[in-house]
Amino acid sequence: MTDAPDGAPVVVALDVGGTGMKCALVRPDGAVVHAERHPTGAERGPAAVVDTILDVAEGLAGKARAEGLTPVACGIGVPGLVDEAAGVAVWSSNIGFRDVPLRELAATRLGLPTALGHDVRVGGLAESRLGAGRGVGHVLFVAVGTGIATAHVVGGSAAAGAHGAAGELGHIQVRPDGPRCGCGRPGCLEAVASASAVGRRYTELAGTPLTAAEVADRAAAGDELAGQVWREAVEALADGLATAQALYDVETMVIGGGLARAGALLFDPLRAALRERMTFHREPRLVAAALGDEAGCLGAALLALDRLE
């Protein structure tokens, strides 16, 4: 715990992922005063996951009080389809949520105003307000990990769409004759350019399993096959980002997730490929995410703070 005056306000923030939960007590200025992680235990089924979320949130509120802090609100980010207005986790493939009124459940258990958000949108909120998109009015946060999803943040708030499904850039078709996506369509962006897709493609061609980061390293070291796989992914990603820029006209694209960890090996060729695709649109600034895997938890805290206003 860092020093805080008696009774200082904090929010309880949880970022619930398919395998782990990142949880924290966060001050209104975004400073984390306490952080903890827990396994999600999705294999136990969605009801057990909900129980764990409520137990962990209650535990954090109790910890805050024990330390002389005042929990004032709770924010929770979850994956899948999220009806943020209703506070309902509508659907999630990896956790199995089906219409769980998570905001109401948490508000009742904690006795605190609670906000529920989508994991990528809260991550985008944090990057745009506290991270790499700070001070920028129009930001597209692009998470490139096992899948590809985006959050379009304008003036510090991310639009969820009419059905909680905005920002699914991973499911625009970029290679009609490409590999079939998990969603059922062929050639979706995330079936070609996600970190998982890069690893899968190299493994398929070389017979040696590698992660996307390892493919990037080998490509940089002159491995021809790795170079080809990496280039194909970068080209497809540039196609996807060019489409996104045509739709959103942002100043800055903040790239996060596993693929962004390749650093200049990704950003140098990606900037060049995106530039080639710009006609009358203005080229966005491409930057690496700054908050790492804490973005979701910080964003959940911001959502909770917004709810108080």
Ligand SMILES: [Zn+2]
């Ligand atoms: Zn798809």
